Every structure is written in C-alpha cells, then in structure tokens.
Amino acid sequence: MIRSGAGDGGVPHGQALLAFVDAAMERDPGMTGPARAALTEAIGEAGVVDAAAVTAMFQLNTRAADAAGVPLEDGSQEMRSRLGERLGFEARMDGAAP
Amino acid sequence: MWIRPDLTASHDRVWQQLASPGTWLTGAERVAVARELRAADDCPLCRERKASLSPAAVRGRHATVCDDMPTARVELIHKLVTDPGRITRSWVTELLASGLQDAEYVEIAGLVSAVMVVDTFHAALGLPLRPLPDPEPGEPTRQRPRTAASGGAYVPTVAPDALADDYTDLYDTRFFVPNVHRAFSLVPDATRVANHLMASHYFPYEHVPRYTDADHDHAIDKMQMELLASRVSMHNDCFY
Numbered sequence: 001m002i003r004s005g006a007g008d009g010g011v012p013h014g015q016a017l018l019a020f021v022d023a024a025m026e027r028d029p030g031m032t033g034p035a036r037a038a039l040t041e042a043i044g045e046a047g048v049v050d051a052a053a054v055t056a057m058f059q060l061n062t063r064a065a066d067a068a069g070v071p072l073e074d075g076s077q078e079m080r081s082r083l084g085e086r087l088g089f090e091a092r093m094d095g096a097a098p
Numbered sequence: 099m100w101i102r103p104d105l106t107a108s109h110d111r112v113w114q115q116l117a118s119p120g121t122w123l124t125g126a127e128r129v130a131v132a133r134e135l136r137a138a139d140d141c142p143l144c145r146e147r148k149a150s151l152s153p154a155a156v157r158g159r160h161a162t163v164c165d166d167m168p169t170a171r172v173e174l175i176h177k178l179v180t181d182p183g184r185i186t187r188s189w190v191t192e193l194l195a196s197g198l199q200d201a202e203y204v205e206i207a208g209l210v211s212a213v214m215v216v217d218t219f220h221a222a223l224g225l226p227l228r229p230l231p232d233p234e235p236g237e238p239t240r241q242r243p244r245t246a247a248s249g250g251a252y253v254p255t256v257a258p259d260a261l262a263d264d265y266t267d268l269y270d271t272r273f274f275v276p277n278v279h280r281a282f283s284l285v286p287d288a289t290r291v292a293n294h295l296m297a298s299h300y301f302p303y304e305h306v307p308r309y310t311d312a313d314h315d316h317a318i319d320k321m322q323m324e325l326l327a328s329r330v331s332m333h334n335d336c337f338y
Contacts, residue, residue: 011321021329024222027139032224045099046317049223053105054323056219057299058330060211060292061278065338066182067207068281069190069252072338 013042017051024055099223104298109219109228111294112212117231120209121241121285122202125233130164131175131206132213132230137163138179148181154189170198171206178210183335190252200253201242201284208288215295246284249277256283268293273304278338300327 008014016039023031040048064070072080116132119125138144141161147153160172170193177185194200220227245260258275261268265286269275282288296302300323301309311319318326331338 009325011325012319013322014325017318017322017325018329020222021326021333024218025330025333027218027221029221029224032222036222036224043318043322049099049101049105050316050318051322051326052219052222053102053299054318054326055222055330056215057295058327059214059218059334060295061327062331062334062336062338063178063182063207063211063214064281064292065278066185066334066336067178067211067252068204068255069185069187070255070277070281070338071250073277 013039016042020048020051021055024052099225101223102298105219108294108298109216112216112291113228113231115287115291116209116213117234119234119236119238120205121287122199122205122238123209124238125236128209129230129233130167131171131209134162134164134167134172134175135179135210135213136217136227137161138176141176141180144176144180153181153184168197170196174198174203174206175210178207179214181335183337185252187252204253204282204284205288208282208285208291211282212288212291212295215299219299243284243286249280251277251281254284255280256286270302270304274307276303276306279303 008018011017016035019035020032020039023035026032036048039051043051116128117125118128120128123131138160143156143158143160146158147156150156160176162172164172174193177189190203194203217227219225243256243263243265245262246254246256247260249255249257256265256268257280258269258271261271265283268283268286268289269279279289279292282292293302300306301314305313309320316323
C-alpha cells in the first residue's frame with residue numbers, strides 16, 4: 001500500500017491523503033490543485049495545512065538520514081526483520097512479498 | 099487559508115538563517131545554495147541519472163544557475179534534491195576527496211533540506227514560493243563541535259552523551275535520541291533549525307516514538323500523519 005496502489009491502508013481518508021502527497025512531491029500545480037481540493041472536502045482546511053506540514057517535514061528527515069548515512073538503530077532493524085518474517089518477505093530471494 | 103503561527107515562525111527562521119553567515123558558508127553562499135536547489139529539478143543530467151539503474155555511470159555537467167559555484171557543491175545539491183535515496187558512502191567519500199569539507203557538506207545538506215521543507219509546504223498548499231532573501235554580510239563562525247566523532251555515519255556526528263560547550267541543547271537526552279536527529283550535528287545550527295521545524299510541523303524528535311493522539315491538537319490523527327510520512331519516504335527512496 002505504501003509503495004503504490006489505490007487503497008487507503010485502513011486510514012481515514014487515506015486515498016485523498018496519498019493523492020495529496022503524490023501531487024506535492026511532483027510539484028505539479030496541475031496535480032496539487034485537484035488533490036488539495038479533494039482533501040479539503042474530506043478533512044477540512046486545517047487538516048490540509050497539517051498534512052502539508054508533515055509532508056514537508058519528511059523532505060528534511062529523509063534527506064538528513066540519506067545525506068549523513070546514519071545507521072538504522074538495532075531496535076528498528078529487529079522490528080523490521082520480525083515484520084518481514086511475519087509477512088513472508090524473507091522467503092524470497094529478492095525480498096518481494098509472496 | 100489560515101496557517102498556524104508556529105509554522106510561519108519556523109519558516110521565518112529558516113529564511114533568516116539562510117541569509118546570514120553560517121558555520122562554514124557566507125550568507126551569499128548560503129543563498130546561492132537555495133537558488134541552485136530550486137533549479138535542480140530542471141537539470142537534464144539529474145533526470146538522466148534518476149532514470150538510470152547506475153547513476154554513477156551517467157557522466158556530464160549539471161545545468162547550474164550559479165556558474166561560480168564549486169562543482170562538488172553543485173553535485174551535492176542536485177543529488178540531494180533529485181535522487182537522495184541513492185546517496186552512498188563511496189559517493190560521499192568521493193565528494194570529500196574532491197575538496198569539499200565534511201562540515202561544509204553537512205551545512206549544505208542541512209540548508210537544502212530545510213529550504214525544501216518551506217518550499218514543499220508552500221507548493222502543496224498552492225502558495226507562491228517565498229522569494230529568496232538578500233544575503234547578509236559577515237564571515238562564517240568556522241566552529242566545529244570538538245566532540246563530534248565517527249558513529250558509523252558518512253560524516254562525524256555528536257553522540258547524545260557527547261553534548262558539550264555551547265551545543266548542549268541539541269537533543270532531549272531525557273529520552274531515546276534517534277540517529278536521524280544526529281544527522282546534521284556536525285553543524286549544530288543546522289540541527290537547531292531542524293529541531294524548530296520538527297516541533298512545528300510534526301513532533302520533537304525524541305517524542306516521535308511514543309506520541310499518541312492525546313498528545314497533540316493537529317487536525318489529522320497519528321495514523322494519517324504516519325501514512326503521509328511513509329509516502330514521502332517512499333517517494334525519496336529513504337532507507338531509514
């Protein structure tokens with residue numbers, strides 16, 4: 001669901017939120033206008049502002065991690081490994097979901 | 099559209115510090131970084147590299163708007179804007195070997211990241227981008243945290259138990275400090291700007307692992323915020 005697709009991940013207004021992020025990341029006014037309008041309809045203007053804030057903030061966090069190459073914490077690695085095993089990701093050579 | 103004042107204040111701080119002399123760059127050099135990052139999306143070399151399975155194999159010159167900017171700075175800015183998920187230790191090592199100082203690398207990375215927060219926020223809401231500020235005169239401080247050390251990252255960082263001198267304020271050491279919070283600590287002011295942005299846009303770094311919907315008055319809930327964060331991370335191919 002995170003990688004692609006049209007689901008909502010079980011999150012309220014998930015589809016509209018994902019469309020909003022995708023448009024913001026493309027920085028294409030032709031996409032952001034309709035996506036913003038749909039999200040405003042769904043969660044209101046204050047929600048859209050907060051969605052823009054979180055989206056914007058992770059432009060920094062992802063780049064901070066990638067630019068500095070900070071290692072993943074041991075606890076996070078273990079959690080991801082457990083989740084991978086539970087979902088069957090470890091069962092395939094390429095890590096793809098079954 | 100009503101924008102929370104704390105958001106606007108954090109953007110004001112990014113812009114004020116962008117124009118001022120930094121730790122290793124002058125005000126003019128810092129504003130040039132912002133000008134260059136806004137141009138990176140239109141760089142044909144970056145587009146070709148982004149589409150390539152082996153970006154390092156694609157040679158050429160970046161389309162730059164700052165002709166007098168050193169090549170290593172242009173490479174860093176463009177890569178960080180257009181393909182951050184494929185930054186590798188060998189790429190960083192090569193940049194540093196070409197003459198870019200590690201703290202200069204961190205200051206530029208922090209600037210690019212902070213300006214992109216402000217620009218992305220405005221673009222997402224259909225607001226015009228803030229005009230870049232006029233640079234202020236003055237010299238960089240050239241102060242390097244004496245306790246910064248290798249911690250497994252590409253660049254030295256300040257460990258939570260190594261806060262000292264005038265940079266004891268960087269982390270909230272009452273709680274677990276995530277490694278991403280240490281990323282820019284070789285330039286303490288870059289970390290302080292990130293702290294201010296986090297507190298207004300999301301949550302302070304040390305609160306992230308344990309916040310609940312009872313801890314905030316945002317108009318979207320935790321599941322919605324985490325969905326947004328994960329999607330941005332996917333777009334940027336972030337490993338973290």
